[in-house]
Amino acid sequence: MSDFETVAATENQAARRGVSGEPGTPAAAQKPRSLAGDAWRDLRRNPIFWISLTLVVLVAAMAAVPSLFTANDPRDCVLSRQHAGPSGGAVFGYDFQGCDTYARAVYGARASLLVGALSALLTGAIALVVGMLAGYFGRWIDAVLSRVIDIVLGIPLLLAAIVLLKRVSTSSDNVRLFAVIFVLAVLGWTTAARVVRSSVITAKEQDYVAAARMLGAGNGRIMWRHILPNALAPAIVVLTIALGSFIAAEATLSFLGIGLKAPTISWGIDIDAGRVHMRESATPLVVPSAFLALTVLAFIMLGDAIRDAFDPKLR
Amino acid sequence: MFRFILRRLLQMVLAFFGTTLIVYALMFAGQGDPIQALAGERPVTAAQRAYLTEKYHLDATGVGGFFYRYFDYLKNLLRGDLGQSLTGRQIGDILAAAWPVTVKLALIAMAVTVVFGVTAGVIAGIRRAGVFDNSTLVLTLLVLGIPTIVLAPLAQYFLGVKWQLFPPTAGAEPDLYALLLPGIVLGSLSLATALRLTRTSVAENLRADYVRTARSKGLVKRRIVSVHVLRNSLIPVVTFLGVELGNLMSGAIITEGVFNIPGVGFNLFRGIRTEDGPLVVGIVSVLVVVYLVSNLVVDVLYAVLDPRIRYE
């Protein structure tokens, strides 16, 4: 008998004793691997995850404390510096209005991230409520809510946003900011709600939920303690990706002139301004474009990486 | 099959009323001065005010007045009478001139999507986890992550202005060549989505049980892939492409605006910029109808392609 076989035999004995529940067994059986543990192991080895996470942290820092990244004031614009080259901390030079291109891009992160994060939170709230109700109670509630989801999903986002935002085109900056958040959330919650609904339906049929019900747990308790945790992880993945698309949507609306407006600094506004004067100088177009694209990409890749880790069969 | 279409048609009629009502209510209801709301910050001349009051029956008041005006708007919409823009042109005429351009652009984008997206998706799906598959995955992720407002101006700058491979703007009577770059830009997002969808669908179907059956029938691999797998995999792809064609026609606002293509999206873009309310309402209403109809066509297409739906 080889050493290997001895080890295998001993381990098996141990495993058998473990099954019959005898105390004092050495923990020879391998540690059970949870789904989250597996996902984390996968994520740790994924360079895309680390790259996108770094970008997200960087942009978040930019939004929180922009002065860390630039000493210049983005609103300090002097026409005499129109399209001037790099100088004095303005590493990308100046735009058509004579503002520091880089400083404007740094300060633009705040509006983008604010809109993206708040829309995603609001979206998550709507999606969790609708998805839980539809998935948990089923029957006519599900039928009604699913139809509502279908209808909202059938509304073209840009067109609806144009119509909705038209109403606040003359309002103040803050009103417009929250209008944009509201519009994006109202039009964007459907995908997340579907994801929540289907994970609720899966969780609902698990044995432990039936057991909890038999032990007399009420609907509220079952939903809160047993169903919600199951629906949360997939919802967060969807919302991470959604956050990226909300940032893109905000920029698009601002680009069109119906989202945020000056004096609010937004990448969408600056891209539009840079586009008009691209023949004279391309940097004021390229810099905010790069900031926007990298931010959106970072969130989408982050969500993608997490989803792949949690659901490898989709790969 | 007939019942299925009938049911979907009914649903569409409902959706039509619902959506137009929402569009209309949002544009007109509960505003202090609806005419000023339409015009935004622009000054409104007395002649325009008189025209709009008459056109939208703004003198009738209350909920009854609202529905009266709404049905009036619907009637005009169905008759194809969209009224005048603030610049005094008939919106119907503007659209009639713009549609052919938009359709041409959408078809170019669709061709790009089908030729490159679906083909590459099939290859990636068959050679899953290979070099081709992995590189297309990264590339499509990049495309999906770059918003059109970034892609369109940058493509215009680098390919049009700097390296002069394409005309940077299309002009009043764009030819096919001038529409090529905007078409590719417009189609890139659909291309990436179609590629990923096709890849997943093909990869999933390759693992399906019926493929095992086809193999144990002794069919050649080529036939298994090209008949059994493709026929199943393309069901969601064709559906997606159908929805996307509707999207491309209504979603070309940015691309047409950036490249100065005188299509529907461009006019909407200009309407928004110049705060031309009637023009925006008119175009959005028509686009919503286009969108609804294209969704209906897609559903019917789906039923034709998938017998499991057909006999529901």
Next chain:
Amino acid sequence: MTQPTVVPTPASPTPPGGHLLEVRDLHVEFRTREGVAKVINGVSYHLDPGESLAVLGESGSGKSVTAQAIMGILDTPPAHVRSGQILYRGRDLLTQSEEQRRQVRGKEIAMIFQDALSALNPVFPVGWQIGETLRQREGMSRADARRRAAELMDLVKIPAAAKRLGDYPHQFSGGMRQRVMIAVALALNPKVLIADEPTTALDVTVQAQIMDLLAELRRDLDMAMILITHDLGVVAGVADRIAVMYAGRIVEHADVRPLYRAPAHPYTKGLLESIPRLDVRGQALSTIKGLPPNLMRIPSGCPFHPRCPYAQQVCVDEVPHDLVLGDGRTSACHFAQEVRDDSAR
């Protein structure tokens, strides 16, 4: 009672003409990211013309994988045939080219699967799917293939067969769908039919009908059949011989009657004792303790020893050889005779 003699594998003597189909010492493993799972570890069995062999085992015992290896439809990767032979009419299929193997599939050896709903292509009419084999393999015309498809559906007793050619799989009931599946398999008159859990997805009454149909078809068409199942109950009426599989090995191999009367392997014994019997009153149903082994870490010695009531130190230390017990019976157990004598009591 015959004295047992220990002989090295393979145990079964080859008749002069050779077997129709013979699997010899087959080893298959699945190479995954988590590690290598040894799914088939030296399986040998054979099939003679017109004969019916039942391969019995829990899920994960390797019974379906062996069948897929015979058909050549294993997904490689992750599956990898490490060694062994699969002889059909004396020629080793494993050394043949893919093209040669394709010729064998469907025409010589055909297979039906557990879940006919997913095994049939959802978007093609059943008549088309039956006829496809004929058109592609025999070059039959569309009209001829259609006519023959109707005959085949008639043969498997689908009512109003000709009218249902244009129907899709989801329009059939579970039992009818499995009949369609059988018709697909029979299209080229195969000499061997492998039925992989053909009734598992069906109601009990329908199960019996399908098993009867298979038995009848085998007789009428003079086919040999390998019936893969985990259900001892369906085997008795249909099979001539039984091979019991555990952890990728054949642990007992015998004719049906002797095996039912007195199983010679503790695993088979456990399986038989876990079937409710109508003829014995007040007997407590027993179950086999524990779970099937993890194929990435198969226990040493006899893989069944952790669950075996007969296990001794020798079972942990030594892999048991096939013990020939007479009547062409073998059992891979160190205490085969003891178990059989116990069972016969």
